Amino acid sequence: MSELFLYLFYFLCGGLFLKTVIEPRLIFEYPYFLAGIFIIFLVPQTIILYNQPYLVPNSNLVPIFSMCFLCLGMGALGYYVAPLIKLGNNLNVPLNLHKLKIVGIIYMALGYFFLFLINREIGNSDEEVTQLSGSVTIYFMFFNVIYIAFPIFLYFSFRKPNFVNILLTVLSALPTLNLIIFAGRREPTALFVLSIALTMFYQRGFVPPRAAIIGIIVFAMLIIPAIGDYREKAEEDPWLALTSLDLQESFKNYFKVEENEVLELAVAAHVLDSYSFHGEYTFGASYWNEMVFRYVPGQLLGTDFKESLYIGERTVVYRNGYQRPPGLTITGLADSFQQFSYFGFIFFFFLGGFFRYLWRISQTEGNLLVQILYMLCVIQALLSVTHSTVVFLPGIFFSFIALWGAALYAKAETEE
Secondary structure, X not given: OHHHHHHHHHHHXXXXXXXXXXXXXXXXXXXXXXXXXXXXXXXHHHHHHHHOHHHOOOOOHHXXXXXXXXXXXXXXXXXXXXXXXXXXXXXOOOEOHHHXXXXXXXXHHHHHHHHHHHHHHHHHOOOOOOOOOOHHHHHHHHHOOHHHHHHHHHHHHHHOOOHHHHHHHHHHHHHHHHHHHHHOOHHHHHHHHHHHHHHHHHHHOOOOOHHHHHHHXXXXXXXXXXXXXXXXXXXXXXXXXXXXXXXXXXXXXXXXXOOOOOOHHHHHHHHHHHHHHHOOOOOOHHHHHHHHHHHOOHHHHOHHHHHHHOOOOOOOOOOOOOOOOOOOOOHHHHHHHHHHHHHHHHHHHHHHHHHHHHHHHHHHOOOHHHHHHHHHHHHHHHHHXXXXXXXHHHHHHHHHHHHHHHHHHHEOOOOO
């Protein structure tokens, strides 16, 4: 039975990828970039688990492979038949370009300011920071506005490539490039590349060639196993870290995983095993709790008040003495299963309706703020696969508020 769902998953990935190669412009649409994420991140791990089933609890290959197939399949189906989720209309207003540039400058300045506060806070810490907490989480939330400034200046650079516009674009890109080069962060890398590619598509009708799409997928599959090696050296010498990478060797070693090593999909299988055994699903409580965790500041409103807002949910109780390794995500497959069992695929189904509408208005209306929202949502969709589905709503909430504020300020006055 596990082979059946595994082959169905591969067939679906292959079909969506083949259609993307035939029609390259589809790479920007939800089912097709979602398939790319599954191929890059999950397909190699499914091969490892199939060949080394001892890495997961007994009889858990069927659940994890079926969730791979169901989540991708329902995401693709939802793009065509799910109810439309009409987010973005409030951003779709005529824009005063002069005011819009001012918004970009303000957001870039805020990004640099909060980056300074983050570095100061981390620098004053006596302990090595492995996870953001306290005031740093607030600073980081506001730092994210720089990801809005960058595509704004890209837009101006494409419209009028003068010195000022190009300089502003470079300045707004520097913090992102710093995270890419010195920390090897995948999310900023994806956002940086996507911002350029989608801006070129919206402004010039550029569509990546077929060879580039295939090359990016293959390269991303090769680079993911090597990221850990790169991060170890990049902080001190990025050039040495880059030149010393052996992508082929790292990829081979990735498939030689031993019993004491870990994979995100193996962690996901243990989550599925736990919830299947206990049957105490959270029924969506985690989505609300993540919003509370991100956006209710305990430092200002009090920890007790913040705790009172959480809806009770059971912590994962792993079986057979398993302990989740620190730093590994459970993936959106396990996270959605934790909410609604196999019906967790409903998240990806409705996300299809959300992206269908947003993609439509980003093209037909040509509004820059809507297009930027689309870029940011694509990254959150990526994280919904690699990390968890609960990060999607809080991930776009602040960005939407910041874009809405930009729309209010930069709205062009129309003659009555």
